[in-house]
Amino acid sequence: MSSYVATFHSHFGALSYWKALKGQGVSATLKPVPRKVSSSCGTCVLYQHSSAVDLDGCELDSIYLEVDDAFECVLQK
């Protein structure tokens, strides 16, 4: 399991992604975007999963892998 931070183009996108992850039984939390990450929208989704979850239809911007308080971009839409 790894920690991921997904950023979005809108709060609605973050909310939709969060709901979709919850629907799949993934542990996910809505949070303000960490300062070390740039984003159009101030809301991100933090979650634990074996891999980055790429979903269409939720205005996904990027997904970062969080390692030791550092963020590595692993997906950019």
Next chain:
Amino acid sequence: MTKTLQMLLVGGLVAAIAITLVLLGNPANMGFCIACFLRDTAGAVGLHSAALAQYVRPEIIGVILGAFVASLAQKEFAAKGGSAPVTRFILGFSMMIGALIFLGCPLRMALRIAGGDLNAVVGLVGFVAGVLGGTFFLNKGYTLRRTYDVSRTDGFLLPVIALVLLSLLVAFPSVLVFSTEGPGSMHASLLAALVAGLVVGAVGFVSRLCFVAGIRDSVLFGEFPMLAAFTALIAVGMIGNLAFGSFNLGFGNQPIAHTDGLWNFLGMGLVGLSSVLLGGCPFRQLVLAGSGNSDSVVTVFGMAAGAALAHNFQMASSEAGVTLNGKIGFAVAAAAVISIAVYNTFGKESKGIAVAE
């Protein structure tokens, strides 16, 4: 250093700068006010003719340029836009109508509370109610849809406009209109105000300071660092006012304020609701505008246009109270904002979510 401690320092710094600007000549409880200063600037370039509110405020220029430089330095300057620009113009316009009913933006509301103005506490209650209303729409799916990358040149234009305004102020002041009495005539020196703006703009960008986010994030996420900045701003401002003898607790005889509680509540309520729908308070909009976000530039233009029309149509309040035109203007602006919220929450079509191929 924890995030909360950082934001406490940011709030305290902004308060200290605001108190210093008042000592250097800005109007009382108005060391910094994005709404008032945009209104003064709109008047100085002839967009309205309210004789008491005309001056190109260097603080506004400073915030734009401070955010611009900080975003370049942090390699975070991003030219983006295209998220419902006309809607954002209307929201910015309406937000300004609410701010001029109350007489201040959220930043000045905090500074007024720090000066002992209890009318601003009533405004704060309205502001919180507005933010909670906006949060309701966010949780129900409100969106103005995504932003897109735009030409990098587009992101540079507002800083260029700010530099042109600064050039006019320094080299050709005769083409501008300046108040000779009233709040517009009261200001710190150009250099002090510009430096203050630059610092606050840069700090605002780096910290993502937003007076709406403090309340919104605590409600939505149970996160309190931004609220800590808001609290520190009031606390340090209050200490400063007490130290310099400018603390005056009460409702009456407050500088550039009126005592109509209902309209203080409603005015800031509209500011709170509009700010959440826009994604940030007037200060945050100005900072984002300086860092390449053309949606925020359109919002700032909407705010300036709202300020100009508020004075041209006698909708802005004064120490004498709220005008009839102001009440009518508020009703129209509130109806527009609520309609935008409802349509963009419940009226949109969902494309559905699917695993990307």
